[in-house]
Amino acid sequence: MSAASPRAGAxxxxxxxxxxxxxxxxxxxxxxxVGVGAYIAVxxxxxxxxxxxxxxxxxxxxxxxxxxxxxxxRLAPYADPVLLPIVVALNGLGLAMIHRIDLxxxxxxxxxxxxxxxxxxxxxxxxxxxxxxxxVVRDHRRLQAFxxxxxxxxxxxxxxxxxxxxxxxxxxxxxxxxVGPFSFQPGEVAKICLVVxxxxxxxxxxxxxxxxxxxxxxxxxxRGRDLGPILVAWLLSLGVLVFQRDLGSSLLFFGLFxxxxxxATERPGWLVVGGLLFxxxxxxxxLTFSHVQARVDGWLDPxxxxxxxxxxxxxxxxxxxxxxxxxxxxxxxxxxxxxSYSDFILTSLGEELGLAGIMAILMMYALLVERGLRTALVCxxxxxxxxATGLAVSFALQVFVVAGGVTRLIPLTGLTxxxxxxxGSSMVANWAIAALLLRISDQTxxxxxxxxxxxxxxxxxxxxxR
Amino acid sequence: MNRPIRVMAIGCxxxxxxxxxxxxxxxxxxxxxxxxxxxNRRVLVEEYSRERGPIVVAGEPIxxxxxxDDEYEYLRTYEDPGMYSxxxxxxxxxxxSTDLENSQNGILSGSDPQLFVSRVVDLVSSDQPSGxxxxxxxxxxxxxxxxxxxxxxxxxxxxxxxxxxxxTGAVLAMVSTPPYNxxxxxxxxxxxxxxxxxRLLESEASPLVDRSRExxxxxxxxxxxxxxxxxxxxxxxxxxxxxxIESGSALSFPDGGSYVLTNQSDDVCGAxxxxxxxxxxxxCNTAFGRLALAxxxxxxxxxxxxxxxxxxxxxDSLQVAPSQFTSGDPAELxxxxxAQSGIGxxxxxxxxxxxAMITATIANDGTVMxxxxxxxxxxPDAEVLDRTQPxxxxxxAVSGDVAEDLSEMMVATVEDGTAASLAIDEVSVGxxxxxxxxxxxxNPYAWxxxxxxxxxxxxxxxxxxxxxxxxxxxxxxxxALAGPIAKAVMQAVINP
Numbered sequence: 037m038s039a040a041s042p043r044a045g046a047x048x049x050x051x052x053x054x055x056x057x058x059x060x061x062x063x064x065x066x067x068x069x070v071g072v073g074a075y076i077a078v079x080x081x082x083x084x085x086x087x088x089x090x091x092x093x094x095x096x097x098x099x100x101x102x103x104x105x106x107x108x109x110r111l112a113p114y115a116d117p118v119l120l121p122i123v124v125a126l127n128g129l130g131l132a133m134i135h136r137i138d139l140x141x142x143x144x145x146x147x148x149x150x151x152x153x154x155x156x157x158x159x160x161x162x163x164x165x166x167x168x169x170x171x172v173v174r175d176h177r178r179l180q181a182f183x184x185x186x187x188x189x190x191x192x193x194x195x196x197x198x199x200x201x202x203x204x205x206x207x208x209x210x211x212x213x214x215v216g217p218f219s220f221q222p223g224e225v226a227k228i229c230l231v232v233x234x235x236x237x238x239x240x241x242x243x244x245x246x247x248x249x250x251x252x253x254x255x256x257x258x259r260g261r262d263l264g265p266i267l268v269a270w271l272l273s274l275g276v277l278v279f280q281r282d283l284g285s286s287l288l289f290f291g292l293f294x295x296x297x298x299x300a301t302e303r304p305g306w307l308v309v310g311g312l313l314f315x316x317x318x319x320x321x322x323l324t325f326s327h328v329q330a331r332v333d334g335w336l337d338p339x340x341x342x343x344x345x346x347x348x349x350x351x352x353x354x355x356x357x358x359x360x361x362x363x364x365x366x367x368x369x370x371x372x373x374x375x376s377y378s379d380f381i382l383t384s385l386g387e388e389l390g391l392a393g394i395m396a397i398l399m400m401y402a403l404l405v406e407r408g409l410r411t412a413l414v415c416x417x418x419x420x421x422x423x424a425t426g427l428a429v430s431f432a433l434q435v436f437v438v439a440g441g442v443t444r445l446i447p448l449t450g451l452t453x454x455x456x457x458x459x460g461s462s463m464v465a466n467w468a469i470a471a472l473l474l475r476i477s478d479q480t481x482x483x484x485x486x487x488x489x490x491x492x493x494x495x496x497x498x499x500x501x502r
Numbered sequence: 503m504n505r506p507i508r509v510m511a512i513g514c515x516x517x518x519x520x521x522x523x524x525x526x527x528x529x530x531x532x533x534x535x536x537x538x539x540x541x542n543r544r545v546l547v548e549e550y551s552r553e554r555g556p557i558v559v560a561g562e563p564i565x566x567x568x569x570x571d572d573e574y575e576y577l578r579t580y581e582d583p584g585m586y587s588x589x590x591x592x593x594x595x596x597x598x599s600t601d602l603e604n605s606q607n608g609i610l611s612g613s614d615p616q617l618f619v620s621r622v623v624d625l626v627s628s629d630q631p632s633g634x635x636x637x638x639x640x641x642x643x644x645x646x647x648x649x650x651x652x653x654x655x656x657x658x659x660x661x662x663x664x665x666x667x668x669x670t671g672a673v674l675a676m677v678s679t680p681p682y683n684x685x686x687x688x689x690x691x692x693x694x695x696x697x698x699x700x701r702l703l704e705s706e707a708s709p710l711v712d713r714s715r716e717x718x719x720x721x722x723x724x725x726x727x728x729x730x731x732x733x734x735x736x737x738x739x740x741x742x743x744x745x746x747i748e749s750g751s752a753l754s755f756p757d758g759g760s761y762v763l764t765n766q767s768d769d770v771c772g773a774x775x776x777x778x779x780x781x782x783x784x785x786c787n788t789a790f791g792r793l794a795l796a797x798x799x800x801x802x803x804x805x806x807x808x809x810x811x812x813x814x815x816x817x818d819s820l821q822v823a824p825s826q827f828t829s830g831d832p833a834e835l836x837x838x839x840x841a842q843s844g845i846g847x848x849x850x851x852x853x854x855x856x857x858a859m860i861t862a863t864i865a866n867d868g869t870v871m872x873x874x875x876x877x878x879x880x881x882p883d884a885e886v887l888d889r890t891q892p893x894x895x896x897x898x899a900v901s902g903d904v905a906e907d908l909s910e911m912m913v914a915t916v917e918d919g920t921a922a923s924l925a926i927d928e929v930s931v932g933x934x935x936x937x938x939x940x941x942x943x944x945n946p947y948a949w950x951x952x953x954x955x956x957x958x959x960x961x962x963x964x965x966x967x968x969x970x971x972x973x974x975x976x977x978x979x980x981x982a983l984a985g986p987i988a989k990a991v992m993q994a995v996i997n998p
Binding site for chain 1: 529544
């Protein structure tokens with residue numbers, strides 16, 4: 037900006053609004069090349085020929101990416117240009133990998149699968165939910181009005197799988213519901229509702245919760261009577277653990293609440309309190325639940341019982357077998373690992389794309405989180421900041437828990453790998469999260485509405501009541 | 503609120519850094535360790551699905567990989583397991599590999615550093631790495647002669663034969679009987695493999711053991727060659743083949759109580775004094791008992807070691823059991839034990855390979871050559887990567903003169919003694935028989951060693967029969983049973 041410009045923030049050149057939609061389109065093109073290229077590589081690696089339905093699939097992926105892109109141009113023109121390409125690249129890679137596992141499962145005559153066809157449909161539904169969120173939520177601040185509705189919704193969604201006749205128990209975890217032929221994991225959607233609820237609640241209560249209590253070891257610990265909400269969240273996540281036996285979600289929900297509480301109050305003391313509660317809960321569940329003990333034992337020494345910990349051992353073997361550059365898509369044996377298409381899709385990718393590939397994938401997730409947190413930083417309202425932080429951190433926690441679990445960094449817990457794991461609810465929910473982040477970033481980067489400077493004779497100010 | 507968001511950003515960064523470090527650890531640092539674990543099916547299948555190089559005898563593959571239409575792509579196939587099972591060993595998915603399949607795995611599978619260049623080429627052309635070939639020193643005619651010889655014995659016979667080229671140490675024949683069907687272990691029908699392997703393990707004949715090198719047995723009178731070598735080398739005794747030595751029909755011991763050492767036959771040995779050559783030719787126990795006592799157990803042990811006793815590392819690519827003179831300290835042996843040791847009884851135990859090496863050493867002027875079975879290895883495109891050079895294992899196990907004396911006495915043993923069954927028309931052959939007693943209920947071991955032609959030896963052979971099936975105890979003698987086998991092997995080498 038030149039000095040000749042009279043108003044428009046000469047002191048703050050940052051605020052020059054740029055849409056960057058062209059950049060997004062280019063990145064999107066690269067992202068679709070990743071997905072379609074992976075699909076072709078799978079065909080070449082497995083059958084030695086390019087799959088005949090490549091044009092159809094390429095058309096589908098490029099088409100969906102373009103639809104999402106056009107939706108952003110129309111509905112959120114100032115949104116972050118990097119988020120959508122990352123999501124499309126991850127989604128495309130996931131699809132190719134699931135298709136690759138399908139081929140192996142089919143060759144082995146496995147009773148499960150194929151999954152890729154459904155996953156493509158779920159991707160389409162994910163894009164639909166993405167557009168729907170952009171359409172419906174024209175301003176994220178509106179959501180604040182529905183704070184407790186979202187809280188209630190989250191609770192209902194979490195309780196649904198416990199309703200007899202509706203909930204189904206799959207592999208010991210009571211986190212699915214089945215309606216007709218469809219099964220759905222309501223916890224994935226509950227995650228979004230919880231973030232909105234936490235954000236709305238904390239925006240209102242943050243001052244009270246930020247009141248310092250006792251100072252101990254240089255940290256301001258909160259007052260005892262303010263412990264209520266955190267205790268509720270703690271009990272809720274313990275409830276998820278006890279009644280649904282879902283270690284991963286329990287960890288995710290509590291971590292999410294803790295982080296948002298800390299961001300809202302700016303009091304590290306909450307992290308200390310939360311950390312202690314987490315430790316207590318973890319120790320309690322280790323003592324009480326045999327399935328938690330098994331997870332910990334399998335983490336500390338999987339080779340102590342190669343039958344019981346077969347899955348994690350196979351995952352490690354797969355990663356080692358992949359080595360630096362991987363076996364090449366279609367040329368490893370990822371299907372040896374049970375659930376190589378869902379929870380263990382990262383180790384499948386690690387086996388076939390190698391360390392190089394897995395580092396790139398982790399980098400994409402890190403970038404996703406970084407763009408989310410950047411949106412939170414520049415967001416102008418506390419509610420938006422909290423939602424963006426919550427959603428970004430939920431990606432980070434989820435990737436850490438699932439990737440750390442399957443690579444034996446931490447004990448194995450079941451969580452989906454965002455945008456990659458086979459499974460519909462996760463796909464739809466994560467696309468919706470991406471849309472919410474884009475909505476907030478659009479709001480944030482959009483040029484400030486024209487404010488007419490006050491005329492001298494117009495000095496009477498109107499105090500606006502909210 | 504920006505400060506905590508920045509803190510969270512750092513926190514998330516740390517989480518991702520931890521994930522990235524961990525995958526680096528998993529896929530780079532600990533990858534080799536994980537890949538080497540023996541329950542890692544991925545690596546096993548991959549190795550198992552490679553085209554393995556052949557094992558070659560005289561230009562013909564005896565083990566090769568045949569393409570098949572299943573998950574494993576190649577089936578390891580053995581041309582004639584009845585002839586070579588003890589050498590090739592087997593290559594099984596479930597039970598791993600043994601013998602040459604095991605020791606030469608690097609070359610055969612293509613992972614050996616010597617094959618680095620061809621692996622790089624494979625990588626660039628994205629071909630599966632293929633294996634090099636391993637060529638053996640085995641003379642198929644000699645091997646066949648030994649196998650046929652054992653087949654001619656009674657059903658259920660067990661034994662071994664080894665033939666060496668005395669000048670180089672090359673193994674010309676190495677047979678262990680009964681053999682086993684290596685094809686059945688390499689099969690892709692794993693249930694059947696499992697079944698068959700169990701049967702082999704439980705079999706009383708233990709076919710998985712190579713009797714020619716992995717087991718040791720009392721060598722009996724063939725060990726008299728070692729005692730003779732020690733006596734001839736002993737300057738105080740000052741003996742030559744023509745020297746008169748004491749014999750007699752019985753040898754009793756001052757510290758042996760009622761124990762008396764006797765001869766198999768007193769026709770020659772019963773005389774009070776006979777020549778050294780006569781003692782060897784007639785295999786006189788009493789004469790050799792006295793010689794052993796005269797030499798002393800320590801010098802006997804030293805002589806045995808000079809021939810390779812106690813060593814288990816000399817064969818290039820196969821496991822060998824070390825032969826032993828005595829299980830304890832030789833100085834502790836009392837005189838009956840010393841005398842018994844001198845005739846290859848008591849604690850003396852040797853592999854047929856070791857006895858062939860002793861014979862080869864005598865044929866090679868006293869120098870022990872290192873035995874070897876791999877003559878050369880080639881890359882997949884037939885380029886020679888490594889050729890085994892003959893190598894001296896021990897210099898002067900005996901002096902050249904002593905070797906010549908021993909050789910002369912062995913010839914006399916064939917011409918006019920117990921090893922007459924080795925005689926070949928118009929060729930001078932040397933030999934020595936052995937019949938080792940093992941308690942009253944078990945059949946004795948039958949041994950024979952031989953070399954031909956004695957004036958310019960081309961082959962040294964040892965044949966050992968552990969059990970000749972139904973053959974009656976009294977009919978078992980080295981000369982009669984083992985002789986024809988050793989003779990056939992020698993003939994196969996010298997008259998190709």
